[in-house]
């Protein structure tokens with residue numbers, strides 16, 4: 001019988017897929033975090049020996065791509081990197097045909113970053129292998145939210161009694177969307193702060209337990225976790241807000257950070273733009289855990305890959 005280039009949609013992503021935080025249950029999130037705490041990138045564990053992990057990236061990435069690759073290799077998997085640039089995507093190959101092709105060459109799991117929201121979900125519904133969302137448009141970035149939660153747990157021991165504040169361009173941020181879902185599911189109330197162009201009123205309906213303020217000083221008072229977002233300068237074109245106004249009203253400075261709890265941590269998914277969303281003094285200061293987030297990306301992604309391939313033990 002002739003084999004289809006890509007099977008018809010199954011409507012159900014394969015078990016082990018990680019497409020977003022929105023539909024995950026808190027117990028699954030906590031289980032993944034527990035598993036990540038047991039992962040040690042410096043101590044090879046061949047849990048995924050001979051498994052093939054394909055990294056399919058349609059957008060630029062440094063942290064997500066390198067940490068998924070190192071995570072896979074730390075677990076003994078074979079990795080294959082496919083960048084849309086230089087691949088047959090440039091000749092017009094569709095997303096589904098690309099997915100089917102990678103499955104045919106032997107992929108056991110596909111990690112995909114794509115500029116369109118929903119692209120990982122689409123490919124997942126057409127493949128019989130797990131798909132991991134490494135960031136889809138303005139939708140979700142689930143592995144980032146999980147590594148951020150792991151970072152919070154490592155610094156704060158527990159989510160109990162914590163309050164988080166997210167400052168910046170929430171509207172365009174898949175990181176913010178996944179973080180809001182995750183933090184509120186584990187019982188951490190979140191304050192969103194920014195101008196209306198970045199934090200529209202409707203953002204408060206994203207998850208229960210979200211509050212909005214336009215005043216960074218108010219947002220910071222008493223908070224335990226400050227999550228800053230990159231200002232995407234390209235998104236400011238045509239907006240009423242100007243870079244100078246944003247810096248004046250929202251940039252994280254050492255003086256502003258003093259309003260947060262003394263032991264508050266400063267997070268940022270990266271890449272950071274020094275002098276824009278934060279000063280170098282804050283980025284490199286004692287409360288910054290930005291490099292810990294990057295470091296924690298490897299064990300967190302080891303756990304995600306192990307779960308995807310049924311080796312979560």
Ligand code: CP
Pocket residue numbers: 060061062063064065135144269270271
């Ligand atoms: N945080 C994040 O997604 O970074 P990269 O774009 O470098 O992967």
